Amino acid sequence: MSYIANVRTFVRVYELGNMSAAARDQRISAAVASSRISQLEGYLNVRLFQRTTRQLQPTEQGRIFYTGACKILETIDEAEAAVNSVTQxxxxxxxxxxxxxxxxxxxxxxxxxxxxxxxxxxxxxxxxxxxxxxxxxxxxxxxxxxxxxxxxxxxxxxxxxPRLLCAAPAYLAARGTPGDPRDLTDGTHDCLNLRYPGAPEFQWPLQTPEGVQRFAVTGPFESDDGDVLTGWALGGHGIVLKPAFEIADELASGALVPVLTDFPPIPTxxxxxxxxxxxxxxxxxxxxxxxxxxxxxxxxxxxxxxxxxxxx
Structure with a gap:
Protein backbone atom coordinates (compact mmCIF):
# COMPACT_ATOMS: atom_id res chain seq x y z
CA MET A 1 0.00 0.00 0.00
CA SER A 2 2.95 2.36 0.40
CA TYR A 3 3.36 2.75 -3.36
CA ILE A 4 -0.34 3.60 -3.75
CA ALA A 5 -0.05 6.10 -0.90
CA ASN A 6 2.91 7.69 -2.67
CA VAL A 7 0.94 7.90 -5.91
CA ARG A 8 -2.05 9.49 -4.15
CA THR A 9 0.20 12.07 -2.55
CA PHE A 10 1.86 12.81 -5.90
CA VAL A 11 -1.53 13.40 -7.54
CA ARG A 12 -2.62 15.84 -4.84
CA VAL A 13 0.71 17.70 -4.96
CA TYR A 14 0.36 17.96 -8.74
CA GLU A 15 -3.25 19.20 -8.54
CA LEU A 16 -2.72 21.67 -5.69
CA GLY A 17 0.75 22.80 -6.77
CA ASN A 18 1.89 23.00 -3.18
CA MET A 19 3.48 20.41 -0.91
CA SER A 20 2.02 21.83 2.30
CA ALA A 21 -1.50 22.07 0.86
CA ALA A 22 -1.31 18.49 -0.40
CA ALA A 23 -0.06 17.34 3.00
CA ARG A 24 -3.00 19.00 4.75
CA ASP A 25 -5.38 17.43 2.25
CA GLN A 26 -3.88 13.98 2.89
CA ARG A 27 -3.83 14.49 6.68
CA ILE A 28 -0.05 14.01 6.82
CA SER A 29 2.89 16.28 7.58
CA ALA A 30 4.72 18.19 4.85
CA ALA A 31 7.81 16.13 5.65
CA VAL A 32 5.94 12.88 5.02
CA ALA A 33 4.51 14.25 1.76
CA SER A 34 7.98 15.29 0.60
CA SER A 35 9.37 11.88 1.56
CA ARG A 36 6.66 10.12 -0.45
CA ILE A 37 7.46 12.17 -3.54
CA SER A 38 11.17 11.43 -3.12
CA GLN A 39 10.45 7.71 -2.77
CA LEU A 40 8.34 7.77 -5.91
CA GLU A 41 11.03 9.64 -7.84
CA GLY A 42 13.62 7.13 -6.63
CA TYR A 43 11.46 4.20 -7.71
CA LEU A 44 10.79 5.72 -11.16
CA ASN A 45 14.33 7.08 -11.44
CA VAL A 46 13.02 10.43 -12.71
CA ARG A 47 12.38 13.88 -11.26
CA LEU A 48 8.65 14.56 -11.09
CA PHE A 49 8.83 18.18 -9.90
CA GLN A 50 11.19 21.10 -10.27
CA ARG A 51 11.55 22.60 -6.80
CA THR A 52 12.49 26.18 -5.99
CA THR A 53 12.01 28.22 -2.82
CA ARG A 54 8.81 29.70 -4.24
CA GLN A 55 7.43 27.26 -6.80
CA LEU A 56 6.76 23.60 -7.40
CA GLN A 57 6.40 22.84 -11.11
CA PRO A 58 5.87 19.38 -12.66
CA THR A 59 8.50 18.19 -15.09
CA GLU A 60 7.58 16.66 -18.44
CA GLN A 61 7.92 13.23 -16.82
CA GLY A 62 5.70 14.43 -13.98
CA ARG A 63 2.98 15.52 -16.40
CA ILE A 64 3.11 12.18 -18.19
CA PHE A 65 3.01 10.23 -14.93
CA TYR A 66 0.08 12.29 -13.62
CA THR A 67 -2.14 11.14 -16.49
CA GLY A 68 -1.36 7.49 -15.81
CA ALA A 69 -1.52 7.91 -12.05
CA CYS A 70 -5.07 9.26 -12.26
CA LYS A 71 -6.11 6.20 -14.25
CA ILE A 72 -4.45 3.91 -11.69
CA LEU A 73 -6.21 5.55 -8.74
CA GLU A 74 -9.56 5.65 -10.53
CA THR A 75 -9.30 1.92 -11.25
CA ILE A 76 -8.45 1.18 -7.62
CA ASP A 77 -11.28 3.38 -6.36
CA GLU A 78 -13.76 1.71 -8.71
CA ALA A 79 -12.61 -1.75 -7.63
CA GLU A 80 -13.02 -0.83 -3.96
CA ALA A 81 -16.43 0.68 -4.67
CA ALA A 82 -17.55 -2.47 -6.45
CA VAL A 83 -16.44 -4.62 -3.51
CA ASN A 84 -18.12 -2.34 -0.98
CA SER A 85 -21.31 -2.42 -3.04
CA VAL A 86 -21.35 -6.21 -2.81
CA THR A 87 -20.49 -6.40 0.88
CA GLN A 88 -22.89 -3.57 1.81
CA PRO A 162 -37.88 30.66 -3.44
CA ARG A 163 -36.05 33.83 -2.47
CA LEU A 164 -37.32 37.13 -1.14
CA LEU A 165 -36.28 40.64 -0.22
CA CYS A 166 -36.70 41.62 3.41
CA ALA A 167 -35.69 44.13 6.05
CA ALA A 168 -36.17 44.79 9.76
CA PRO A 169 -39.24 46.81 10.84
CA ALA A 170 -36.89 49.41 12.36
CA TYR A 171 -35.17 49.95 9.02
CA LEU A 172 -38.49 50.36 7.19
CA ALA A 173 -39.74 52.77 9.84
CA ALA A 174 -36.64 54.93 9.38
CA ARG A 175 -36.17 54.69 5.61
CA GLY A 176 -39.63 53.87 4.30
CA THR A 177 -40.88 50.80 2.45
CA PRO A 178 -39.79 50.48 -1.18
CA GLY A 179 -42.69 50.38 -3.64
CA ASP A 180 -40.76 49.83 -6.86
CA PRO A 181 -37.51 47.96 -7.66
CA ARG A 182 -36.00 51.22 -8.86
CA ASP A 183 -36.09 52.39 -5.24
CA LEU A 184 -33.23 49.93 -4.68
CA THR A 185 -30.95 51.60 -7.21
CA ASP A 186 -31.62 55.33 -6.84
CA GLY A 187 -29.94 55.77 -3.46
CA THR A 188 -33.15 55.65 -1.47
CA HIS A 189 -32.25 52.37 0.22
CA ASP A 190 -29.17 50.45 1.39
CA CYS A 191 -28.82 46.92 0.05
CA LEU A 192 -26.78 44.22 1.78
CA ASN A 193 -24.69 42.32 -0.75
CA LEU A 194 -23.03 38.91 -0.82
CA ARG A 195 -19.53 39.37 -2.27
CA TYR A 196 -16.71 36.87 -2.63
CA PRO A 197 -13.97 36.31 -5.23
CA GLY A 198 -15.56 35.06 -8.43
CA ALA A 199 -19.12 35.82 -7.31
CA PRO A 200 -21.27 35.67 -10.47
CA GLU A 201 -24.25 37.68 -9.22
CA PHE A 202 -23.70 41.40 -8.66
CA GLN A 203 -27.29 42.26 -9.55
CA TRP A 204 -30.63 41.24 -8.08
CA PRO A 205 -32.88 39.49 -10.65
CA LEU A 206 -36.50 40.42 -9.92
CA GLN A 207 -39.70 39.34 -11.62
CA THR A 208 -41.61 42.29 -13.08
CA PRO A 209 -44.65 42.66 -15.38
CA GLU A 210 -42.13 43.13 -18.21
CA GLY A 211 -40.28 39.92 -17.32
CA VAL A 212 -37.17 39.28 -15.27
CA GLN A 213 -35.05 42.40 -14.84
CA ARG A 214 -31.70 42.73 -13.09
CA PHE A 215 -31.12 45.65 -10.75
CA ALA A 216 -27.59 46.77 -9.88
CA VAL A 217 -28.00 47.45 -6.19
CA THR A 218 -25.46 49.09 -3.91
CA GLY A 219 -24.98 49.69 -0.22
CA PRO A 220 -22.35 50.36 2.46
CA PHE A 221 -22.30 46.78 3.76
CA GLU A 222 -21.15 43.61 2.03
CA SER A 223 -19.74 40.25 3.15
CA ASP A 224 -18.84 36.78 1.87
CA ASP A 225 -20.89 35.21 4.68
CA GLY A 226 -24.66 35.08 4.12
CA ASP A 227 -25.40 34.82 7.84
CA VAL A 228 -23.50 38.07 8.45
CA LEU A 229 -25.86 39.75 5.98
CA THR A 230 -28.84 38.37 7.87
CA GLY A 231 -27.42 39.77 11.09
CA TRP A 232 -27.00 43.19 9.54
CA ALA A 233 -30.55 43.09 8.23
CA LEU A 234 -31.84 42.19 11.69
CA GLY A 235 -29.88 45.15 13.04
CA GLY A 236 -31.74 47.50 10.72
CA HIS A 237 -28.88 48.25 8.35
CA GLY A 238 -30.51 47.51 5.01
CA ILE A 239 -32.49 45.26 2.67
CA VAL A 240 -31.25 41.75 2.01
CA LEU A 241 -32.00 39.09 -0.62
CA LYS A 242 -32.19 35.64 0.96
CA PRO A 243 -33.46 32.12 0.24
CA ALA A 244 -36.70 31.76 2.17
CA PHE A 245 -35.53 28.70 4.07
CA GLU A 246 -32.60 30.61 5.60
CA ILE A 247 -34.78 33.20 7.30
CA ALA A 248 -37.97 31.24 8.00
CA ASP A 249 -37.68 31.77 11.78
CA GLU A 250 -37.00 35.50 11.42
CA LEU A 251 -40.01 35.92 9.13
CA ALA A 252 -42.28 33.91 11.42
CA SER A 253 -41.30 36.06 14.42
CA GLY A 254 -41.62 39.33 12.52
CA ALA A 255 -37.95 40.19 13.04
CA LEU A 256 -37.70 40.51 9.25
CA VAL A 257 -40.49 41.72 6.96
CA PRO A 258 -40.82 40.89 3.24
CA VAL A 259 -40.72 43.85 0.85
CA LEU A 260 -41.47 44.25 -2.86
CA THR A 261 -43.42 40.98 -2.84
CA ASP A 262 -45.06 41.99 -6.13
CA PHE A 263 -41.54 41.85 -7.62
CA PRO A 264 -40.07 38.65 -6.14
CA PRO A 265 -36.53 37.50 -6.92
CA ILE A 266 -36.30 34.53 -9.24
CA PRO A 267 -35.92 31.23 -7.34
CA THR A 268 -32.52 29.62 -7.10
Whole structure:
Protein backbone atom coordinates (compact mmCIF):
# COMPACT_ATOMS: atom_id res chain seq x y z
CA MET A 1 0.00 0.00 0.00
CA SER A 2 2.95 2.36 0.40
CA TYR A 3 3.36 2.75 -3.36
CA ILE A 4 -0.34 3.60 -3.75
CA ALA A 5 -0.05 6.10 -0.90
CA ASN A 6 2.91 7.69 -2.67
CA VAL A 7 0.94 7.90 -5.91
CA ARG A 8 -2.05 9.49 -4.15
CA THR A 9 0.20 12.07 -2.55
CA PHE A 10 1.86 12.81 -5.90
CA VAL A 11 -1.53 13.40 -7.54
CA ARG A 12 -2.62 15.84 -4.84
CA VAL A 13 0.71 17.70 -4.96
CA TYR A 14 0.36 17.96 -8.74
CA GLU A 15 -3.25 19.20 -8.54
CA LEU A 16 -2.72 21.67 -5.69
CA GLY A 17 0.75 22.80 -6.77
CA ASN A 18 1.89 23.00 -3.18
CA MET A 19 3.48 20.41 -0.91
CA SER A 20 2.02 21.83 2.30
CA ALA A 21 -1.50 22.07 0.86
CA ALA A 22 -1.31 18.49 -0.40
CA ALA A 23 -0.06 17.34 3.00
CA ARG A 24 -3.00 19.00 4.75
CA ASP A 25 -5.38 17.43 2.25
CA GLN A 26 -3.88 13.98 2.89
CA ARG A 27 -3.83 14.49 6.68
CA ILE A 28 -0.05 14.01 6.82
CA SER A 29 2.89 16.28 7.58
CA ALA A 30 4.72 18.19 4.85
CA ALA A 31 7.81 16.13 5.65
CA VAL A 32 5.94 12.88 5.02
CA ALA A 33 4.51 14.25 1.76
CA SER A 34 7.98 15.29 0.60
CA SER A 35 9.37 11.88 1.56
CA ARG A 36 6.66 10.12 -0.45
CA ILE A 37 7.46 12.17 -3.54
CA SER A 38 11.17 11.43 -3.12
CA GLN A 39 10.45 7.71 -2.77
CA LEU A 40 8.34 7.77 -5.91
CA GLU A 41 11.03 9.64 -7.84
CA GLY A 42 13.62 7.13 -6.63
CA TYR A 43 11.46 4.20 -7.71
CA LEU A 44 10.79 5.72 -11.16
CA ASN A 45 14.33 7.08 -11.44
CA VAL A 46 13.02 10.43 -12.71
CA ARG A 47 12.38 13.88 -11.26
CA LEU A 48 8.65 14.56 -11.09
CA PHE A 49 8.83 18.18 -9.90
CA GLN A 50 11.19 21.10 -10.27
CA ARG A 51 11.55 22.60 -6.80
CA THR A 52 12.49 26.18 -5.99
CA THR A 53 12.01 28.22 -2.82
CA ARG A 54 8.81 29.70 -4.24
CA GLN A 55 7.43 27.26 -6.80
CA LEU A 56 6.76 23.60 -7.40
CA GLN A 57 6.40 22.84 -11.11
CA PRO A 58 5.87 19.38 -12.66
CA THR A 59 8.50 18.19 -15.09
CA GLU A 60 7.58 16.66 -18.44
CA GLN A 61 7.92 13.23 -16.82
CA GLY A 62 5.70 14.43 -13.98
CA ARG A 63 2.98 15.52 -16.40
CA ILE A 64 3.11 12.18 -18.19
CA PHE A 65 3.01 10.23 -14.93
CA TYR A 66 0.08 12.29 -13.62
CA THR A 67 -2.14 11.14 -16.49
CA GLY A 68 -1.36 7.49 -15.81
CA ALA A 69 -1.52 7.91 -12.05
CA CYS A 70 -5.07 9.26 -12.26
CA LYS A 71 -6.11 6.20 -14.25
CA ILE A 72 -4.45 3.91 -11.69
CA LEU A 73 -6.21 5.55 -8.74
CA GLU A 74 -9.56 5.65 -10.53
CA THR A 75 -9.30 1.92 -11.25
CA ILE A 76 -8.45 1.18 -7.62
CA ASP A 77 -11.28 3.38 -6.36
CA GLU A 78 -13.76 1.71 -8.71
CA ALA A 79 -12.61 -1.75 -7.63
CA GLU A 80 -13.02 -0.83 -3.96
CA ALA A 81 -16.43 0.68 -4.67
CA ALA A 82 -17.55 -2.47 -6.45
CA VAL A 83 -16.44 -4.62 -3.51
CA ASN A 84 -18.12 -2.34 -0.98
CA SER A 85 -21.31 -2.42 -3.04
CA VAL A 86 -21.35 -6.21 -2.81
CA THR A 87 -20.49 -6.40 0.88
CA GLN A 88 -22.89 -3.57 1.81
CA UNK A 89 -20.38 -2.21 4.31
CA UNK A 90 -19.21 1.15 2.90
CA UNK A 91 -16.46 2.68 4.96
CA UNK A 92 -13.91 5.49 4.92
CA UNK A 93 -13.97 9.28 4.96
CA UNK A 94 -16.39 11.36 2.92
CA UNK A 95 -15.48 14.98 2.19
CA UNK A 96 -18.52 17.23 1.79
CA UNK A 97 -18.81 20.97 1.18
CA UNK A 98 -21.79 23.31 1.37
CA UNK A 99 -22.63 27.01 1.67
CA UNK A 100 -23.00 28.20 5.25
CA UNK A 101 -26.79 28.52 5.14
CA UNK A 102 -27.38 25.07 3.67
CA UNK A 103 -24.73 23.45 5.83
CA UNK A 104 -25.83 24.89 9.15
CA UNK A 105 -29.58 24.60 8.68
CA UNK A 106 -30.10 21.54 6.49
CA UNK A 107 -27.03 19.27 6.42
CA UNK A 108 -25.28 19.48 9.80
CA UNK A 109 -28.45 18.56 11.75
CA UNK A 110 -28.70 15.30 9.74
CA UNK A 111 -25.06 14.21 10.08
CA UNK A 112 -25.47 12.37 13.43
CA UNK A 113 -28.38 10.33 12.01
CA UNK A 114 -26.31 9.44 8.95
CA UNK A 115 -23.41 8.37 11.16
CA UNK A 116 -25.76 6.24 13.24
CA UNK A 117 -27.00 4.44 10.11
CA UNK A 118 -23.51 4.08 8.61
CA UNK A 119 -21.04 3.93 11.52
CA UNK A 120 -18.05 3.02 9.31
CA UNK A 121 -18.27 6.27 7.33
CA UNK A 122 -16.60 9.38 8.74
CA UNK A 123 -17.96 12.68 7.44
CA UNK A 124 -15.72 15.74 6.92
CA UNK A 125 -17.98 18.76 6.45
CA UNK A 126 -16.56 22.04 5.10
CA UNK A 127 -18.80 25.11 5.09
CA UNK A 128 -18.09 28.21 3.00
CA UNK A 129 -20.07 30.64 0.88
CA UNK A 130 -17.25 30.89 -1.66
CA UNK A 131 -17.14 28.72 -4.77
CA UNK A 132 -15.21 25.49 -4.26
CA UNK A 133 -13.36 23.36 -6.81
CA UNK A 134 -14.53 19.79 -6.22
CA UNK A 135 -11.44 18.16 -7.75
CA UNK A 136 -8.74 20.57 -6.58
CA UNK A 137 -9.97 20.53 -2.99
CA UNK A 138 -10.41 16.77 -2.73
CA UNK A 139 -14.19 16.83 -2.21
CA UNK A 140 -16.59 13.97 -2.80
CA UNK A 141 -19.83 15.97 -2.73
CA UNK A 142 -20.52 19.70 -2.94
CA UNK A 143 -23.92 21.26 -2.28
CA UNK A 144 -24.67 24.63 -3.86
CA UNK A 145 -27.27 27.25 -4.75
CA UNK A 146 -27.40 28.46 -8.35
CA UNK A 147 -26.02 26.93 -11.51
CA UNK A 148 -22.89 24.76 -11.74
CA UNK A 149 -19.96 25.94 -13.82
CA UNK A 150 -18.16 22.60 -14.29
CA UNK A 151 -19.97 20.46 -16.88
CA UNK A 152 -17.62 17.51 -16.28
CA UNK A 153 -19.26 16.81 -12.91
CA UNK A 154 -22.51 15.04 -12.25
CA UNK A 155 -25.35 17.04 -10.74
CA UNK A 156 -28.39 15.99 -8.73
CA UNK A 157 -31.07 18.59 -8.33
CA UNK A 158 -32.68 18.81 -4.91
CA UNK A 159 -35.24 21.62 -5.21
CA UNK A 160 -36.04 25.08 -6.48
CA UNK A 161 -35.71 27.52 -3.58
CA PRO A 162 -37.88 30.66 -3.44
CA ARG A 163 -36.05 33.83 -2.47
CA LEU A 164 -37.32 37.13 -1.14
CA LEU A 165 -36.28 40.64 -0.22
CA CYS A 166 -36.70 41.62 3.41
CA ALA A 167 -35.69 44.13 6.05
CA ALA A 168 -36.17 44.79 9.76
CA PRO A 169 -39.24 46.81 10.84
CA ALA A 170 -36.89 49.41 12.36
CA TYR A 171 -35.17 49.95 9.02
CA LEU A 172 -38.49 50.36 7.19
CA ALA A 173 -39.74 52.77 9.84
CA ALA A 174 -36.64 54.93 9.38
CA ARG A 175 -36.17 54.69 5.61
CA GLY A 176 -39.63 53.87 4.30
CA THR A 177 -40.88 50.80 2.45
CA PRO A 178 -39.79 50.48 -1.18
CA GLY A 179 -42.69 50.38 -3.64
CA ASP A 180 -40.76 49.83 -6.86
CA PRO A 181 -37.51 47.96 -7.66
CA ARG A 182 -36.00 51.22 -8.86
CA ASP A 183 -36.09 52.39 -5.24
CA LEU A 184 -33.23 49.93 -4.68
CA THR A 185 -30.95 51.60 -7.21
CA ASP A 186 -31.62 55.33 -6.84
CA GLY A 187 -29.94 55.77 -3.46
CA THR A 188 -33.15 55.65 -1.47
CA HIS A 189 -32.25 52.37 0.22
CA ASP A 190 -29.17 50.45 1.39
CA CYS A 191 -28.82 46.92 0.05
CA LEU A 192 -26.78 44.22 1.78
CA ASN A 193 -24.69 42.32 -0.75
CA LEU A 194 -23.03 38.91 -0.82
CA ARG A 195 -19.53 39.37 -2.27
CA TYR A 196 -16.71 36.87 -2.63
CA PRO A 197 -13.97 36.31 -5.23
CA GLY A 198 -15.56 35.06 -8.43
CA ALA A 199 -19.12 35.82 -7.31
CA PRO A 200 -21.27 35.67 -10.47
CA GLU A 201 -24.25 37.68 -9.22
CA PHE A 202 -23.70 41.40 -8.66
CA GLN A 203 -27.29 42.26 -9.55
CA TRP A 204 -30.63 41.24 -8.08
CA PRO A 205 -32.88 39.49 -10.65
CA LEU A 206 -36.50 40.42 -9.92
CA GLN A 207 -39.70 39.34 -11.62
CA THR A 208 -41.61 42.29 -13.08
CA PRO A 209 -44.65 42.66 -15.38
CA GLU A 210 -42.13 43.13 -18.21
CA GLY A 211 -40.28 39.92 -17.32
CA VAL A 212 -37.17 39.28 -15.27
CA GLN A 213 -35.05 42.40 -14.84
CA ARG A 214 -31.70 42.73 -13.09
CA PHE A 215 -31.12 45.65 -10.75
CA ALA A 216 -27.59 46.77 -9.88
CA VAL A 217 -28.00 47.45 -6.19
CA THR A 218 -25.46 49.09 -3.91
CA GLY A 219 -24.98 49.69 -0.22
CA PRO A 220 -22.35 50.36 2.46
CA PHE A 221 -22.30 46.78 3.76
CA GLU A 222 -21.15 43.61 2.03
CA SER A 223 -19.74 40.25 3.15
CA ASP A 224 -18.84 36.78 1.87
CA ASP A 225 -20.89 35.21 4.68
CA GLY A 226 -24.66 35.08 4.12
CA ASP A 227 -25.40 34.82 7.84
CA VAL A 228 -23.50 38.07 8.45
CA LEU A 229 -25.86 39.75 5.98
CA THR A 230 -28.84 38.37 7.87
CA GLY A 231 -27.42 39.77 11.09
CA TRP A 232 -27.00 43.19 9.54
CA ALA A 233 -30.55 43.09 8.23
CA LEU A 234 -31.84 42.19 11.69
CA GLY A 235 -29.88 45.15 13.04
CA GLY A 236 -31.74 47.50 10.72
CA HIS A 237 -28.88 48.25 8.35
CA GLY A 238 -30.51 47.51 5.01
CA ILE A 239 -32.49 45.26 2.67
CA VAL A 240 -31.25 41.75 2.01
CA LEU A 241 -32.00 39.09 -0.62
CA LYS A 242 -32.19 35.64 0.96
CA PRO A 243 -33.46 32.12 0.24
CA ALA A 244 -36.70 31.76 2.17
CA PHE A 245 -35.53 28.70 4.07
CA GLU A 246 -32.60 30.61 5.60
CA ILE A 247 -34.78 33.20 7.30
CA ALA A 248 -37.97 31.24 8.00
CA ASP A 249 -37.68 31.77 11.78
CA GLU A 250 -37.00 35.50 11.42
CA LEU A 251 -40.01 35.92 9.13
CA ALA A 252 -42.28 33.91 11.42
CA SER A 253 -41.30 36.06 14.42
CA GLY A 254 -41.62 39.33 12.52
CA ALA A 255 -37.95 40.19 13.04
CA LEU A 256 -37.70 40.51 9.25
CA VAL A 257 -40.49 41.72 6.96
CA PRO A 258 -40.82 40.89 3.24
CA VAL A 259 -40.72 43.85 0.85
CA LEU A 260 -41.47 44.25 -2.86
CA THR A 261 -43.42 40.98 -2.84
CA ASP A 262 -45.06 41.99 -6.13
CA PHE A 263 -41.54 41.85 -7.62
CA PRO A 264 -40.07 38.65 -6.14
CA PRO A 265 -36.53 37.50 -6.92
CA ILE A 266 -36.30 34.53 -9.24
CA PRO A 267 -35.92 31.23 -7.34
CA THR A 268 -32.52 29.62 -7.10
CA UNK A 269 -31.70 25.94 -7.59
CA UNK A 270 -30.35 23.79 -4.79
CA UNK A 271 -28.36 20.79 -5.98
CA UNK A 272 -25.24 18.75 -5.29
CA UNK A 273 -22.24 17.95 -7.45
CA UNK A 274 -20.15 14.80 -7.44
CA UNK A 275 -17.56 13.26 -9.72
CA UNK A 276 -18.57 11.00 -12.59
CA UNK A 277 -17.32 7.42 -12.30
CA UNK A 278 -18.44 4.16 -13.83
CA UNK A 279 -18.75 2.59 -10.37
CA UNK A 280 -19.90 5.28 -8.01
CA UNK A 281 -18.47 5.01 -4.51
CA UNK A 282 -21.27 3.45 -2.41
CA UNK A 283 -20.73 5.85 0.49
CA UNK A 284 -21.18 8.82 -1.86
CA UNK A 285 -24.39 7.38 -3.28
CA UNK A 286 -25.72 6.52 0.19
CA UNK A 287 -24.91 9.98 1.55
CA UNK A 288 -26.55 11.81 -1.35
CA UNK A 289 -29.70 9.67 -1.19
CA UNK A 290 -29.87 10.09 2.58
CA UNK A 291 -29.43 13.87 2.50
CA UNK A 292 -31.61 14.67 -0.52
CA UNK A 293 -34.63 12.95 1.01
CA UNK A 294 -34.25 14.77 4.33
CA UNK A 295 -33.30 18.12 2.86
CA UNK A 296 -36.37 18.15 0.62
CA UNK A 297 -38.64 17.57 3.62
CA UNK A 298 -36.95 20.21 5.77
CA UNK A 299 -36.81 22.66 2.89
CA UNK A 300 -40.51 22.36 2.16
CA UNK A 301 -41.40 22.95 5.80
CA UNK A 302 -39.17 26.02 6.06
CA UNK A 303 -40.35 27.42 2.71
CA UNK A 304 -44.02 27.06 3.68
CA UNK A 305 -43.35 28.84 6.96
CA UNK A 306 -41.51 31.68 5.23
CA UNK A 307 -43.83 32.24 2.24
CA UNK A 308 -44.78 35.94 2.13
CA UNK A 309 -48.27 37.24 1.52
CA UNK A 310 -48.49 38.96 -1.94
CA UNK A 311 -49.12 42.68 -2.06
CA UNK A 312 -46.55 43.78 0.54
Missing amino acids: SPRGSLYVAAPLGIGRRLIAPQVPAFKQDYPLIDLRLRLSDRKLDLTAEGLDVSFFLGLPEDSTLRIRKIADC QMACLYTHRRHQDPKTRLFIDFMVDRIQGALQAKTDAARPVPGG
